[in-house]
Each structure stands twice: as structure tokens, then as C-alpha cells.
Amino acid sequence: MSHVIVGYDGTSNSERALRWAVGEARLRHLPLTVCHVWRWPYPIDYIDYEGVAIIRRMGEHLLDGGVTLARDLGPNLKVHKRLHDGSAGPALVHEGHDAELIVIGSHEPGEMPVGSTALRVPAHADCPVVVVRSAAPRDGLVVVGVDGSAGADAALAFGFEEAALRGWRLRAVYGCWEPGAAPGGDLSLFDDEDKLRRVCGAVLERAVAPWRVKYPYVQATTSLELKSPREALLEAAEDATLTVAGARGAGAVDMLTVGATSDALLKHAPCTVAIVPTSAG
Template sequence: MSHVLVGYDGGAGSERALRWAVDEARLRHLPLTVCHVWRWPYPITYIDYEGVGIVKRMGEHLLDSGVELAREMAPGLQVTKRLKDGSVYPALVHQGEDADLIVVGSHETGELPIGSTALQLPARARRPVVVVRTAAPRDGRVVVGVDGSPSADAALAFGFEQAALRGWELRAVYGCWEPGAAPDGDLSLFEDEDKLRHACGSILERAVAPWRVKYPYVRVVTELVLRSPREALFEAAGGAALVVVGRRGAGGVEPLALGSTSQALLQNAACTVAVVPRAGE
């Protein structure tokens, strides 16, 4: 059954994620699943069964607190709980197989360590992953990275859905100043900015056009920027509520890795970031 899955560990970051997930479940009319993953903190060669029981019960109490908090935030919302043991991101990947999306928390500021769940999960999950750094404002803006690729189209689908659900403006941004952005690999376009703007602007408008038709009530702004995708999106993210990117853009080659722009945003963006896999990934 479809649901919204949120990882909860009791920290401030996971409470922000819980609030976002509660809003998401309420807006989508879906049940919410709160998941806590506990683990024995010592080497497997040292097993104290009484200690393991204590650690597991601590996890159960923490999970119950998260469920209670979610029900306080949205009375009447269907909330279920899942307690798992082991490593966090594989557990959330597995639990999220039938979810509409997965929500996790992150630090409000500062670069994420390479091994953090907020980086590993978006690289492996088959569902959109929202990494929450700030609370969702009442009036906000969704920024979506566009480059004409299937991954960017998946990001547009998710971004328009978010804008429609939350009543936010959508800003589609195409940073085209890199070799991979040239249509058909025509690098000569970089010798004439007008031709580059025309060619890449056409890609941008064609990519957004079907979603304008599907969501006619969403206010949309398109922006072509003669800068790298990373620079363009970081600039657009200032003051945004949410930035949405595909797992990999037009230059992605690794089948199970984040693109460089997606990873940079997850590590350094001040706002919440959603990473969306394309269909079939």
C-alpha cells in the first residue's frame, strides 16, 4: 500500500523531517510510516544479549515517541511504526520500496559527511528521497534543475506535484554552461551565446511545456543561466523552500551513483533537497 516513509532517530533533524513527512502524508491523503533503525553499537564478536535487549527497547521507546509526535501534529492521520535493526540506509531503502517517497532529516548547516544516510539513501533508493534541512514554509518556491534528460523530467514531475500540493511557485532552472549541455554535442554553440541561448532555451521550454498543461494552476518561471548547473542551482536555491534534482543529469554514467550536482546540493545547500530517480532505475 502506498505511504510516506520517514526515518526517525529523535534528533532535531529527524523532527523536522517528521513534520515535513506529516504534511506530505496529509496533502497526499496517504498513511505515514515512521521507521526507526537501531543497531548494536559494538563488534559482532561481542554480544551481550541483555544489553541487546536494552538497546532494542530504547529504540522502541524512541519510535513510540516519534509516532506520538506525528499524531499530535496531525490528529486523524493514519500512522504506523516500523522498528528495524542494522544499518540505517539499507533498512530505509528496503522499507521504502512501496512508498510514494522517503523523508529523512539532515543538519541545517554544514557539509554532510560522505557516509551519511542523507547521501547514501538518495543514491540507492528507488523512490524520491527528500532530505529536510529546514521546515516547510507556508509560502514557498520549488526550484527544479532541468537539462532535457529523463532524470530531469522525473525531477520536473515531482517538482510540479510538490508545487501543486503546497501552493508554491515553481522555478525551472537550466544551467547550460558546460559541454554536456550542448544539444547533440555541438560545442560550436559555445562560440555564440545567442545560438546557445536559443538552442538550450528551446530544450528548457519543451521540457516544461507538458507539465504546464498538466498543472495549469501552478505559477511557473523558467530561467536559462549561462553558468554550470551546480552554480545555477545554488544561486536559485537562495530563499527556496525545496530544490528538486534528478539522481543524475545528462552527463551521468554510473548506474547507482549520484550526479555531482545532486551530491553537491545534498552536501551544501541551505534548503531542503529532493533527489528523484527516473522511471525504471
């Protein structure tokens, strides 16, 4: 059976992620797995077995605290725990192979360190990854990046599902003022702004149409912006509770990382961000 996974390390950022994950698990009627990864902080050629045992026990204690908090937040929720050693990113990706969703905490916008778990996990996970940066208000807005790609369709699927589960509004945003975002790679569109609006507007409406049919009770709007995808989504994220993007959009070329727009959202968006792999659509 699938489950929701949350990374927990006892920090305020991970506690915020835990609260979001409990909500996801309850809405989706899935069990929650709380995962903590402990690490021996010294070179591998220096092993103090007593010290390792102490650090492991500290990890177990911290994990038990996270499980207790999850059970307090969701009294009827089935909660499991997983303790790993090593690096948090690979451990969460491994756990996520049979998961519905991975939830992790994040630093504040502009403070994401190189090699952060919040950057590494979305690049390699097989399921959607929610990087929690803020608490969710009652009246929420989901912003979804659209560009006509398979990745954007997967993002729309996840975004509409979230909006339906939570009773939130949704806005689909297409920032088309970038060569990689032009439908079919047709750069001649940039010579005629009216034609660009017509063609890209049609792509946007076609992408959203089937999800409006599937989720007729979700209040959904569209927004075509003559801006780069990065600029359009970061601007829209100012009003969002959750911003959703495909792991790689129409212009992405490096299959080992998330696309440039998704990377920018993870680093700079003021709200919680979900990155959705194409395989999740």
C-alpha cells in the same frame, strides 16, 4: 497501498523531517510509516544479549515517541511504525520499495559527513527522497533543475506536483554552461553564445510546457543560466523552499551514485532538497 516513510531517531533534524513527512502524507492522502533503526555499537563478534535487548528496547521507546508526535501533528492520519536493526540507509531503501516518498533529516549545509544517510538513501532509493534542511514557509518556491534528460523530466513531474499540492510557485532552472549539459553533446554551441541561448532555451521551454498544461494553476517561470548546473541550482536554492533534481542528469556516468549536481545540492543547498530517480517520472 503506497505510503510516506520518514526516518526518525529522536534528533531535532529527524523531528523536522517528521513534521515535513506528516504534511506530505496529509496532502497526498496516504498513511505515514515512521521508521527507526537501532544498531549494536560493538563488533559483531562481541554480543552481550542483555545489552542488545536493552538497546532494542531503547529503540522501541524512541520509535513510539516519534509515532506519538506524528499522531499529534496529524490527528486523523494513519500512522504505522517499523523498527529495524543495522544501518539506517539500507533499511530506509528497503522500506521505500513500495513507498511514494522517503523523508529524512539532514545536517546543516557543509556539515554532511561521509557515508551520511542523507547521501546514501537518494543514491539507491526507488522513489523520490526529500532531505529536510529547513522548515517550509507559507509562501514557498520550488526550484527544479532542468537539462533535457529523463532524470530532469522526473524532477519536473515531482516539482510541479509538490507546487500544486502546497500552493507554491515553481522556477525551472537550466544551467547550460558545461559540456555535459549541451543538448546532444554539441560542443560547438559554446562557440556561439546566442545560439547556445536559443538551443538551450528551446530545450527548457519544451521540457516545462507539458507540465504547465497539466498544472495550469501553478505559477511557473523558467530561467536559463550561462553557468554550470551546480552553480545555477545552488544560487537559485538561496531563494527556494524546496530544490528538486533528478538523481542523475545528462552528464552523469556512475549509476551507483547520484550525479555531481545532486550531490552538491545535498551537501551545500541551504533549503530542503528532493532527489528524484528517473523511474519516478
